[in-house]
Structure formats: structure tokens, C-alpha cells
Amino acid sequence: MPTVQEILAGPIDRHTNANIATLLADLQGNILKGHGRDHTVHLFLNLRLDTLPAAKKWIKDFADRHVTSAQKQFAEMDDFRKFRIIGGLFANFFLTAKGYEKLGLPAPQDPKFVAGMKASGAILADPAPGDWEEGYRREIHASLLLAHDDESELNREARRILQEVRRFADVVAGERGKAMRNKNCETVEHFGYVDGRSQPLFLKEDIDKEHEKEPGTVLYDPSAPVELVLVPDPNGDGNLSFGSYFVFRKLEQDVLGFKKAEEQLADELGLKGPDEELAGAMAVGRFEDGTPVVLQKTDGVADPVPNNFNYKVDPGGLRCPFHAHIRKVNPRGGTGVPEEQERKHRIARRGITYGERCKEPKDDPAMEDLPSKDVGLLFMCFQSNIENQFEFIQKQWANEEDFPSPGTGIDPVIGQRHNPMDQRWPVVWGRNVKRSFSFHGFVTLKGGEYFFAPSISALKKI
Ligand code: HEM
Structure with a gap:
């Protein structure tokens, strides 16, 4: 039987x-592993002092009835594989440090979690909370994530749960997530990329x-030890009770602005016809269909x-520029630090798109059909250390003009910096002739918070 330390140090075989x-x-x-459902509801709660006993009772009960364990999630996955039976309602419950305080419970001790997202605003170059959507400016104690593949079932459950929580909490914000897919059924974000x-x-x-x-030589190893996301839960039942830090950020996407910038960049680089796609691919690091631009200069894989894949074939950033989103946020080696250390910054992304639009990316929208606000990504990720994972990626990599090399510029998708320098873009894929162009500012934080996903035994004891 492996010890707890041994379990944490590697991926796991659940059988x-x-x-x-x-x-x-x-x-x-x-x-x-992501819950995989296409529809989600996210509720953000401020617990009222006068009804705390009711809140505690409800949380226990919700943990009993609804919070989906990893074990149940995997059992439902097996059922789907064997019998094509889709899973039912999926639910997560999260607490903020202020939520722990309110409930009178010892909180997990990650300093960034304890301080909350607003406290990191300056170092992440986030918009001031005064510019966030109103609900997120308030103190948030808890959040629920409900997910289902059947939208009407989700509506029914969410309505019932909303009525229940209103008895002891102000629901300060609520979001609807809806996965979008391309023609190959892959999930895409609003700019249209897999x-x-x-x-x-x-x-x-x-x-x-x-x-x-993807058989053959391993060029990039996706495996990860569970300690990348799991931390012991101080309130759990025993030494096998774990939780995870959860970052939530509502990121609005100016799709029209992004697509216009792609066109202007294509003009600037003299890209014509099908080659125009290269402009966006060099901003994201992948073509819209997911083909990595480091592998080839057209889409189709x-x-x-x-x-x-990794970037060893492109040490000068002439195929996939150093500033491209996916190269910034996961450089896949070659940045001067040991790769094992670099891999410790990885996060488990669990985001979903939000917002209605008249034409989705799969409908090949024209410019006039593109939204410039009210759509975006409910960015979510799990990790065991917020400072070394989410914050490190955003601050030290995406926002840092000199990463991975001096004069790289910020990440064109998520980089945040006042008055950033232009990035340098290869004019011809693979050749060392570059032109300056400023590509940024199409993703805006509208609100967010740092949470902890407690173990189920801890929730049942509240
Ligand atoms: C609206 C905002 C965002 C958009 C449109 C976006 C878009 C994308 C796209 C299209 C990919 C490529 C697909 C893939 O490799 O899975 C990707 C990958 C990734 N993104 Fe983002 N992203 C956003 C926000 C963020 C944020 C806030 C972070 C972290 C601070 C982040 C971290 C990552 C990471 C780690 C990868 C995987 C890169 C790799 O392993 O190659 N993204 N993103």
C-alpha cells in the first residue's frame, strides 16, 4: 500500500x-479531471451573520446530497463509456478565507488565499475592483458550481438551490457557462480557438x-503528480482528506477588437488569403483548429x-513567437530553469465560455456579427499554491515583457501592463525578419476571487 507521500508524488491509478x-x-x-458538462451555473454568496446556523446546516446537507466526489465523477464517466448514460447534476462547493472566518473554521494557510484576489490586484496589474462588476466588489464567502449536460435539468436544480441559499445568503453574483464547440466537436473559446x-x-x-x-517519442510529457493540485485539508477526516485552491476570474473578451487586430497584423506582415490565419496563430500559438504554429505554417492538424510538441525546433521564436499565449504560459522547457522546476507552475484549467452571441465561431461569423463585450471566459483553475502557479503564470510570464527573453513583450491574449511595448512578429514563418506590432487589451477582468475546495468530510462537519 503506498504511503500518502508516495501517492502525492505521482499520477494515480484509481483502480x-x-x-x-x-x-x-x-x-x-x-x-x-474536468467535469466535462456543457452547461454550468456559478453562484457567489455572502453569508448573513444572523442566519449562520442555517447556512452551516445547509452546507452540510448540500455536501451530503450534491457535492460530487472524484470517486462519483469517475464512476459516472465509466458508466458513460460502457452504457452511454450521461452523468447527472455535478456540484462543487468552495469557500474563501473570509468564508472560513465567518463560519469560525480554521482556514487553509496559502498566504495568497488568505489575502484574497483583490489584494494581488497591483502585482497582477488587474483593473481596480471599483471597475469590476458590482457583485464581485462585495465580500464573497462561498461559491457553488453546478453543471449538467441537460440545460433544462440544470435550470430546474439551480432554481431550487437558489431559493434555498437565499434563506441565509445574499447571492452577490451569478454566472452561466455554456461550452461552444467547433465543427470537429472540440471546445473553443470566443476568439474561435480550440x-x-x-x-x-x-x-x-x-x-x-x-x-x-499521439504515439512515438514523447516530446512533451503531460503527466503530473497529484501534489500539483492537492493540499491536505486542515478540517478533513484524516490524512487522506485533500482539497485544492481554486482561482475564479471572469474574463470579458472583446472579440471584434481581437479579430480586427488579427487583420491589421496580417496586413502589416503582408499575409494574404489563407495565410492571414497565421496572424492569429502567432498571437495564440495555435491555429483556430488547434494546430500548433510551431509545427507548421498552416492549420489542418x-x-x-x-x-x-515542444519549442526545441524553434529556439529563435521564428515559428511560434516567444510572446504567443501558449508559449508564454507553458514554455515547455528551454527557458534556463530546470524543466522539473518549470513544470511546477502548471495549473489544472477548468474554464468555460459565457455570454450569448448571434453567431458562434462554428457559424463563420462576419465582422459585424462579432461581440465586443458581454462574452468571455469564466477562467477557473486548481492548484496547490496560488503564488507559484496561477499568479506566477500571470505575473512572471504573461505580463512580463522580458520573459522568456529581453524585449519579448506581453502575452497578446492575457498580458496586462500599462503602456506595453510592441511585440516583434516574424514576417515569414521560420525566418528571422521581424516587424513590430502592438497586440493586447482584448481580455478584461470583470471580477474574481480565490477559493478553496474543501474535502467532503470537512464540509459534512461544518
Ligand atoms: C479569455 C482568456 C483566455 C483565452 C481566450 C485563452 C485561450 C487559450 C487557448 C486558445 C489555448 C490553447 C488550447 C490548449 O492548449 O489547451 C490556451 C492554453 C492555455 N492557457 Fe489560456 N486563455 C485565456 C486565459 C488564460 C489564463 C488567465 C491563463 C493563466 C494565467 C491561461 C493559461 C493557459 C495555459 C496554461 C494553457 C496551456 C498551454 C500549453 O500547455 O501549451 N489562459 N489558452
């Missing part, structure tokens, strides 16, 4: 032993599947969308 089964039964789902392909994989079965999908 092997009793310790792992105990861990998974007490761990919330969605952490080790998203969610590259993830740290924590389950041995997922790592094996990945090797089957989308089945499966490759993830077994």
Missing part, C-alpha cells in the same frame, strides 16, 4: 488500492490514452489536436 479509493471518495470532483487541449494529467488511464492518441 489499485484502498488508500486511493478513500482519497477519491473524500475529494471533490473536477480537480483531477481550448482546453493541454492539461496536466493526473490519472494513469488518461496518460495511457494520451500515448495512444486537428485530429487529434496535437499536444506532444
Whole structure:
């Protein structure tokens, strides 16, 4: 039987032993693997002081009835694989440090979690909370994530739960997530690019599947130890009770602005016809269909969308510029620090798109159909250390003009900096002739917070 330390140090095989089964039964789902549902509801609660006993009772009950354990999530996944039966309502419950304080419970001690997202605003170059959507300016104590593949079922459950929580909390904000897919059924974000392909994989079965999908030499190893996302829960039942830090950011996307910038960049670089696609691909690091621009100068490698690649073939950033989103946020080695250390900054992304638009990316919208506000990404990620993972990626990589090399510029998708320098873009794919162009400012933070996903036993004891 492996010890707790041994379990944490590697990916896990969920079928092997009793310790792992105990861990998974007490761990919330969605952490080790995304819940995969296409529709979500997110509620953000401010607990009222006068009704705290009712809040505590409800949380216990919600943990009992609804919060989906990793074990249940995986069992439903097996049922889907074997019998095509889709899973039911999926639920997560999260607390902020202020929420722990309000409930009178010892909080997990990550200093960034304790301080909350607003306290990191200056170092992340975030818009001031005064410019956030109103609900997120308020103190948030807890959040619920509800997910379902059946939208009307989700509506029914969410309405019932909303009525229940209103008895003891002000619902300060609420969001609807809806996955969008392209013609190949891959999920895409609002700029139209395949998203969610590259993830740290924590389950041995997922790592094996990945090797089957992309056989041959391993150029990029997606496997990750569970300690990348799990931390002991101070309020759990025993030494196999874990939780995870959860970052939520509502990121509005100016799709019209982004697509115009792609066109202007294509003009600037003299890209014509189908080559115009290269402009966006050099901003994101992948073409819209997911083809990594480091592999080739046209799209078309989308089945499966490759993830077994690195940037060794492009040491000068002449195919995939150093500033490209995916190269910034996961440089895949070659940045001067040992790769093992670099890999510790990885996050488990669990975002979903929000907002209605008249034409989705799959409908090939014209410029006049593109939204410039009210749509975006409910960015979510799990990690074991907020400073070393989410904040490190945003601050030291995406926002840093001199990463990975002096004069790189900020990440054109998520980089935040007052008056950033132009990035330098290869005029011809693979050749060392570059032109300056400023590409930034199309993603805006509208609100967010740092949470902890407690173990289920901790929730049942509240
Ligand atoms: C609206 C905002 C965002 C958009 C439109 C966006 C878009 C994308 C796209 C299209 C990909 C490529 C698909 C994939 O490899 O899975 C990607 C990958 C990724 N994004 Fe973002 N993203 C956004 C926000 C963020 C934020 C805030 C972070 C972290 C601070 C982040 C971190 C990552 C990481 C780590 C990857 C995987 C890169 C790799 O492993 O190659 N993204 N994103």
C-alpha cells in the first residue's frame, strides 16, 4: 500500500488500492479531471451573520446530497463509456478565507488565499475592483458550481438551490457557462480557438490514452503528480482528506477588437488569403483548429489536436513567437530553469465560455456579427499554491515583457501592463525578419476571487 507521500508524488491509478479509493471518495470532483458538462451555473454568496446556523446546516446537507466526489465523477464517466448514460447534476462547493472566518473554521494557510484576489490586484496589474462588476466588489464567502449536460435539468436544480441559499445568503453574483464547440466537436473559446487541449494529467488511464492518441517519442510529457493540485485539508477526516485552491476570474473578451487586430497584423506582415490565419496563430500559438504554429505554417492538424510538441525546433521564436499565449504560459522547457522546476507552475484549467452571441465561431461569423463585450471566459483553475502557479503564470510570464527573453513583450491574449511595448512578429514563418506590432487589451477582468475546495468530510462537519 503506498504511503500518502508516495501517492502525492505521482499520477494515480484509481483502480489499485484502498488508500486511493478513500482519497477519491473524500475529494471533490473536477480537480483531477474536468467535469466535462456543457452547461454550468456559478453562484457567489455572502453569508448573513444572523442566519449562520442555517447556512452551516445547509452546507452540510448540500455536501451530503450534491457535492460530487472524484470517486462519483469517475464512476459516472465509466458508466458513460460502457452504457452511454450521461452523468447527472455535478456540484462543487468552495469557500474563501473570509468564508472560513465567518463560519469560525480554521482556514487553509496559502498566504495568497488568505489575502484574497483583490489584494494581488497591483502585482497582477488587474483593473481596480471599483471597475469590476458590482457583485464581485462585495465580500464573497462561498461559491457553488453546478453543471449538467441537460440545460433544462440544470435550470430546474439551480432554481431550487437558489431559493434555498437565499434563506441565509445574499447571492452577490451569478454566472452561466455554456461550452461552444467547433465543427470537429472540440471546445473553443470566443476568439474561435480550440481550448482546453493541454492539461496536466493526473490519472494513469488518461496518460495511457494520451500515448495512444499521439504515439512515438514523447516530446512533451503531460503527466503530473497529484501534489500539483492537492493540499491536505486542515478540517478533513484524516490524512487522506485533500482539497485544492481554486482561482475564479471572469474574463470579458472583446472579440471584434481581437479579430480586427488579427487583420491589421496580417496586413502589416503582408499575409494574404489563407495565410492571414497565421496572424492569429502567432498571437495564440495555435491555429483556430488547434494546430500548433510551431509545427507548421498552416492549420489542418486537428485530429487529434496535437499536444506532444515542444519549442526545441524553434529556439529563435521564428515559428511560434516567444510572446504567443501558449508559449508564454507553458514554455515547455528551454527557458534556463530546470524543466522539473518549470513544470511546477502548471495549473489544472477548468474554464468555460459565457455570454450569448448571434453567431458562434462554428457559424463563420462576419465582422459585424462579432461581440465586443458581454462574452468571455469564466477562467477557473486548481492548484496547490496560488503564488507559484496561477499568479506566477500571470505575473512572471504573461505580463512580463522580458520573459522568456529581453524585449519579448506581453502575452497578446492575457498580458496586462500599462503602456506595453510592441511585440516583434516574424514576417515569414521560420525566418528571422521581424516587424513590430502592438497586440493586447482584448481580455478584461470583470471580477474574481480565490477559493478553496474543501474535502467532503470537512464540509459534512461544518
Ligand atoms: C479569455 C482568456 C483566455 C483565452 C481566450 C485563452 C485561450 C487559450 C487557448 C486558445 C489555448 C490553447 C488550447 C490548449 O492548449 O489547451 C490556451 C492554453 C492555455 N492557457 Fe489560456 N486563455 C485565456 C486565459 C488564460 C489564463 C488567465 C491563463 C493563466 C494565467 C491561461 C493559461 C493557459 C495555459 C496554461 C494553457 C496551456 C498551454 C500549453 O500547455 O501549451 N489562459 N489558452
